[in-house]
Amino acid sequence: MKIAVLGAGALGCAIGSTLTQGGHETWLIDRSPAHVEAMRREGLQVDDADGSRRVKVRAATHAAEVGAVDLVVVLVKSFHTDSAMRGALDLIGPDTVVLSLQNGLGHEDVLSEIVGRERVLAGKTYVGGVMRAPGHIQSGVRGKFTYIGELDGQITERVQAIADAFNASGLATTVSDNILGTMWDKLLINVATGALTGITRLTYGQLYEEPVLKATALAAVTEAMAAAKAAGVRLSMTDAEQAWTLAAEGLSPEFKTSMLQSLEKGSVTEIDFINGAVVRWGEKLGVPTPVNSTLVACIKGIERAMTDQQRQGASA
Numbered sequence: 429m430k431i432a433v434l435g436a437g438a439l440g441c442a443i444g445s446t447l448t449q450g451g452h453e454t455w456l457i458d459r460s461p462a463h464v465e466a467m468r469r470e471g472l473q474v475d476d477a478d479g480s481r482r483v484k485v486r487a488a489t490h491a492a493e494v495g496a497v498d499l500v501v502v503l504v505k506s507f508h509t510d511s512a513m514r515g516a517l518d519l520i521g522p523d524t525v526v527l528s529l530q531n532g533l534g535h536e537d538v539l540s541e542i543v544g545r546e547r548v549l550a551g552k553t554y555v556g557g558v559m560r561a562p563g564h565i566q567s568g569v570r571g572k573f574t575y576i577g578e579l580d581g582q583i584t585e586r587v588q589a590i591a592d593a594f595n596a597s598g599l600a601t602t603v604s605d606n607i608l609g610t611m612w613d614k615l616l617i618n619v620a621t622g623a624l625t626g627i628t629r630l631t632y633g634q635l636y637e638e639p640v641l642k643a644t645a646l647a648a649v650t651e652a653m654a655a656a657k658a659a660g661v662r663l664s665m666t667d668a669e670q671a672w673t674l675a676a677e678g679l680s681p682e683f684k685t686s687m688l689q690s691l692e693k694g695s696v697t698e699i700d701f702i703n704g705a706v707v708r709w710g711e712k713l714g715v716p717t718p719v720n721s722t723l724v725a726c727i728k729g730i731e732r733a734m735t736d737q738q739r740q741g742a743s744a
Contacts, residue, residue, distance in 0.1 A: 430497045435504030438557030442567035445483040450597020466563025473564040496521030502528045506701040532701025551576035552614035577607030609662040616671040620645045622687035623723035633681025647719045652706045658713040699727040
């Protein structure tokens with residue numbers, strides 16, 4: 429299978445290198461010239477539970493270098509989805525399928541407007557990754573599950589073929605007939621930890637040592653579950669404690685959420701597609717979401733301060 433990973437950051441590289449080692453022609457597309465050049469020159473250095481190794485990968489900064497593929501795995505930051513996909517239309521052939529494995533809710537609608545809803549699959553992954561340096565990642569694939577599905581819940585040959593390819597490569601993947609519920613399940617996990625670690629700058633280990641932060645996390649997840657119930661979504665979790673426990677399962681105490689990693693790099697976050705999505709659904713369905721609204725406001729404040737500092741530095 430010819431696969432393009434659109435957005436080859438830490439997570440994209442973790443998934444892409446696994447598919448490469450599984451024998452698929454996998455292209456890692458990223459807008460960072462330094463990252464792409466490092467991968468082209470020396471391969472991708474992958475640190476994981478098995479140690480450290482270099483994987484010879486295909487890397488590009490532009491979709492035109494790759495051409496049409498069988499599958500596009502979208503892993504760009506949520507706020508780049510529209511521009512990234514519009515800039516990667518060279519990847520789209522007659523039978524190309526587009527699969528979003530991004531955090532949060534709403535990406536499938538954005539992608540559908542660009543490539544057509546009939547091409548789009550939805551998914552969620554619990555694979556983890558941290559960027560150590562250009563061409564160097566820490567990967568968490570073992571024991572981490574990925575769920576994919578058709579937007580209408582049908583079990584089709586194409587979605588099963590993708591799952592089979594992922595599984596054969598070492599990415600534990602299940603086809604879901606309730607992908608919307610699966611996406612909300614993952615959202616609950618992101619809601620539990622992302623914003624809190626972004627605000628406090630704490631690692632997983634530090635976060636889970638603070639009872640007052642756990643109480644806030646559980647309150648945020650409870651609001652999200654209420655919004656999902658009001659929307660008629662079928663969740664696999666029955667209480668907020670499950671999301672809190674799952675969020676850190678298998679991760680080291682030093683691991684950092686993607687939201688914290690974004691802020692540490694001076695980048696805006698995906699808060700609008702995570703806690704912000706809970707707030708929007710709550711407003712739409714009449715479900716109060718004061719905790720999530722507060723977390724969104726705090727992250728937005730941090731982003732504003734960060735942007736102002738960057739502007740001051742640029743003008744100094």
